[in-house]
Amino acid sequence: MDTLSYKTISANKATVNKEWLIIDAENEVLGRLASDVANLLRGKYKTNFTPHVDCGDNIVIINAEKIRLTGKKMTDKVYVRHTGYPGGQRFTTPKELLAYKPIAVIEKAVKGMLPKNRLGSALFRNLYVYAGTEHKQEAQSPKPYKINSTK
Numbered sequence: 001m002d003t004l005s006y007k008t009i010s011a012n013k014a015t016v017n018k019e020w021l022i023i024d025a026e027n028e029v030l031g032r033l034a035s036d037v038a039n040l041l042r043g044k045y046k047t048n049f050t051p052h053v054d055c056g057d058n059i060v061i062i063n064a065e066k067i068r069l070t071g072k073k074m075t076d077k078v079y080v081r082h083t084g085y086p087g088g089q090r091f092t093t094p095k096e097l098l099a100y101k102p103i104a105v106i107e108k109a110v111k112g113m114l115p116k117n118r119l120g121s122a123l124f125r126n127l128y129v130y131a132g133t134e135h136k137q138e139a140q141s142p143k144p145y146k147i148n149s150t151k
Contacts, residue, residue, distance in 0.1 A: 011048045016055040018126075020142035022135070023059060025106065026066040028147055030094075033067065034109035036147050041114065041123045054122050060137050061129045065102035069094055079108065103129040 021040065025033055043049050043056035079092045094105050106129050114120040128137060
């Protein structure tokens with residue numbers, strides 16, 4: 001019965017409209033950058049957002065080594081991991097992590113803001129982080145996106 005003038009539209013893999021966006025992380029605060037990127041990856045700003053479908057955009061982040069952390073987080077924040085062996089708990093600060101793997105700080109922040117399921121893993125694969133200004137996605141011609149701007 002098609003008497004209603006409106007219907008709830010549920011997006012699927014075929015009907016979703018994905019874009020390529022590039023974000024310059026220079027002098028951006030880590031948490032604010034990560035939350036905006038997580039929303040873009042999830043696609044929550046789109047009118048046809050469907051919670052169980054990957055309807056977000058592909059994001060390229062450049063200048064990952066030039067991010068900012070407010071306060072004393074650069075030295076006081078601690079990332080904890082475990083090797084799997086007894087007594088294998090290891091601690092790292094963002095300052096140490098930026099020194100040898102600068103993309104990991106942004107990746108950890110964004111991954112923590114995505115769903116913890118198969119959809120979250122699929123969304124995380126749409127994120128590309130680079131330490132410098134060079135990236136491999138020139139062929140997709142990503143559009144520049146300014147953080148803290150509305151779509």
